Amino acid sequence: MADKLIIFDTTLRDGEQSPGASMTREEKLRLARQLEKLRVDVIEAGFAASSNGDFEAVRSIADAIKDCTVCSLARANDRDIARAAEALRGAKSMRIHTFMATSALHMEKKLRMTPEQVHEQIRLAVRYARKFTDNVEFSPEDASRSDLDFLCRVLESAIAEGATTINIPDTVGYGVPELFGEQVRRVRERIPNSDKAVWSVHCHNDLGMAVANSLAAVKIGGARQVECTVNGLGERAGNTSLEEIVMAVKTRRDYYGLEVGVDTTQIVPASKLVSSITGFPVQPNKAVVGANAFAHASGIHQDGVLKQRDTYEIMRAEDVGWTTNKIVLGKLSGRNAFKQRLEELGIELESEQEVNDAFRRFKDLADRKAEIFDEDIHALVSDQAVHHEPDEHYRLVSMAQASGTDARPHARVVITVDGSEHSTEADGNGPVDATFKAIEAQADSGAELMLYSVNAITTGTESQGEVTVRLSRSGRIVNGVGADPDIVVASAKAYLSALNKLHSRAERVNPQGGV
Numbered sequence: 001m002a003d004k005l006i007i008f009d010t011t012l013r014d015g016e017q018s019p020g021a022s023m024t025r026e027e028k029l030r031l032a033r034q035l036e037k038l039r040v041d042v043i044e045a046g047f048a049a050s051s052n053g054d055f056e057a058v059r060s061i062a063d064a065i066k067d068c069t070v071c072s073l074a075r076a077n078d079r080d081i082a083r084a085a086e087a088l089r090g091a092k093s094m095r096i097h098t099f100m101a102t103s104a105l106h107m108e109k110k111l112r113m114t115p116e117q118v119h120e121q122i123r124l125a126v127r128y129a130r131k132f133t134d135n136v137e138f139s140p141e142d143a144s145r146s147d148l149d150f151l152c153r154v155l156e157s158a159i160a161e162g163a164t165t166i167n168i169p170d171t172v173g174y175g176v177p178e179l180f181g182e183q184v185r186r187v188r189e190r191i192p193n194s195d196k197a198v199w200s201v202h203c204h205n206d207l208g209m210a211v212a213n214s215l216a217a218v219k220i221g222g223a224r225q226v227e228c229t230v231n232g233l234g235e236r237a238g239n240t241s242l243e244e245i246v247m248a249v250k251t252r253r254d255y256y257g258l259e260v261g262v263d264t265t266q267i268v269p270a271s272k273l274v275s276s277i278t279g280f281p282v283q284p285n286k287a288v289v290g291a292n293a294f295a296h297a298s299g300i301h302q303d304g305v306l307k308q309r310d311t312y313e314i315m316r317a318e319d320v321g322w323t324t325n326k327i328v329l330g331k332l333s334g335r336n337a338f339k340q341r342l343e344e345l346g347i348e349l350e351s352e353q354e355v356n357d358a359f360r361r362f363k364d365l366a367d368r369k370a371e372i373f374d375e376d377i378h379a380l381v382s383d384q385a386v387h388h389e390p391d392e393h394y395r396l397v398s399m400a401q402a403s404g405t406d407a408r409p410h411a412r413v414v415i416t417v418d419g420s421e422h423s424t425e426a427d428g429n430g431p432v433d434a435t436f437k438a439i440e441a442q443a444d445s446g447a448e449l450m451l452y453s454v455n456a457i458t459t460g461t462e463s464q465g466e467v468t469v470r471l472s473r474s475g476r477i478v479n480g481v482g483a484d485p486d487i488v489v490a491s492a493k494a495y496l497s498a499l500n501k502l503h504s505r506a507e508r509v510n511p512q513g514g515v
C-alpha cells in the first residue's frame with residue numbers, strides 16, 4: 001500500500017490574503033462545500049482571531065463540513081489559540097495551526113524578540129493548543145531562511161509539546177527545489193522525535209517554484225502533507241497550486257509512489273468557483289485548469305491525438321472535470337428541474353426564499369439567453385449572493401447607454417444608495433467608462449480603478465460576460481465581480497459590488513503582521 005500525501009487546502013486562508021480576494025462568510029461556506037466534494041484532507045477555513053467576520057466563517061465551515069478536517073490559523077498566543085478553538089468547536093474533526101517566525105530577520109525586526117523568547121513562546125503555544133485538541137500543527141514562519149540548528153531545537157520542542165504536524169513554510173518564496181528538499185530532509189534526520197509528527201510544506205511562488213519546491217520536499221525530504229490553494233491563489237505571486245500537485249503526483253505515480261484522496265473530477269468546478277468568487281481569472285495557459293490546457297492548436301498534435309490520444313496528452317480532460325459546455329436548462333425548465341440541477345452542482349441555498357429568488361433570476365436570464373449552462377448557474381448564484389445582500393449599500397436599478405462610431409458614448413444609470421434612488425448621466429471614452437463615470441457622479445468614492453477584466457463564462461457571443469473590477473482606497477484593495485449577457489451591465493454590477501465591499505467596514509488582522 002502506497003503512502004498517502006495529505007492535501008491541506010488553504011485557499012480560504014492564505015488564498016484569501018491576495019489583494020482583493022477577501023470573501024464573505026457565505027462565499028467561504030460555498031467554497032468549503034466544494035472543497036469537501038473535492039475531498040481534500042484538511043480545509044484551512046480562516047484565521048479566526050483576525051476579525052469577527054473570519055471567526056463566523058470558520059465557525060460556519062466547522063459546523064457544516066463533515067468529511068474533511070477543518071483548521072484555523074492562530075498566532076502563537078493564548079488569545080488567538082482560544083479563539084481558533086472556539087470557532088472550531090462544532091467540527092467533526094478539527095485542527096489548530098499555530099505559527100511563529102524563526103528566521104533571525106523576522107525575530108529581530110518584526111517580532112523584536114530574542115531566539116530564546118521565541119523558543120519559549122512556541123513551547124507554550126503548542127502546549128496550550130493541545131488543551132483543546134490532539135490535532136495541532138506548528139509552522140516556523142520563514143523557515144527556509146532560518147538557522148538550521150535553531151530550527152531543529154524549536155521543532156524538537158514543538159513535537160515534544162504535542163505538535164502532530166510540522167509544517168516548513170517557504171514564506172517568501174526564496175527556496176530552490178534541491179536545497180529546499182534537502183533542508184526538509186536534514187531537519188527530519190537531525191530531530192530525534194521527528195517520527196512523531198507528519199511533515200508538511202507550504203511554499204510561496206515568488207520565483208515560480210512553489211510546486212517544484214513542494215514536490216522536492218516530498219521526494220527528497222519525505223514530506224507527507226502539502227499546503228496548497230486552488231488556482232495557486234495567494235499573497236503576491238501566490239501559493240503552491242493544488243491542481244498541479246495533485247495531478248503531478250497522480251500522473252507520475254511511477255516516480256512519487258504516493259496516493260492522494262482527491263476526487264480529480266471536481267478540480268475544474270473548484271477552479272471556476274474560486275475564480276468567480278474572488279474575481280481572479282485563470283490564465284488560459286495555466287496547467288490543468290487553464291482554458292487552453294487541453295486544446296491542441298497545431299495540426300500535427302491534433303492529428304496525433306485523433307489517432308491515439310496519449311501521443312500528446314498525459315492526462316484526460318474529463319478526469320480533471322472538463323466537460324463540453326452542456327445545455328442543462330432552458331426557458332421552459334420548471335422550478336423542480338432548476339432545484340435538482342442546483343443540488344447536482346452541490347449548490348445549497350439556505351432557504352426556500354433563496355431558491356425562489358434564484359429561480360426568478362434564472363427565468364429572467366433564460367428570457368435573454370436561449371441556452372443555460374452549468375457555468376451560468378454558478379454565476380447566477382454568485383451574483384445573487386453578492387448583489388442581493390439585505391444590507392447592500394449601492395444597488396443597480398436600471399441603466400442604458402449609447403455608443404457608436406459617430407457619437408461620444410453616453411450612459412445613464414439609476415442606482416439606490418442606502419435605499420434611496422438616484423439617476424445620473426455621464427460621457428466617457430466608451431460605454432463602460434461612461435457607466436463607471438455615471439456611477440461615480442453619485443457615489444463619489446475616491447477609489448482608484450486598478451484592474452478591469454472581462455471573461456466569457458462559456459463560449460460564443462451568446463455567453464454571459466463575467467467582469468472583475470479591482471478598486472483601491474486608502475491602502476485597501478477589493479475585487480468586485482458581476483455577470484450578465486450584456487457586458488456593460490456586468491461591468492456596472494462588478495463596479496457596484498467593489499464599491500459595496502469598500503463601504504463595508506470589516507477589517508482583518510494580517511497573520512504575517514507579528515504577535
Ligand code: KIV
Nearest residue numbers: 099139141142169171
Ligand atoms: O507563508 C507562511 O509562512 C504562512 C504561515 C502562516 C504558514 O502562511
Ligand code: ZN
Nearest residue numbers: 014171202204
Ligand atoms: Zn503562506
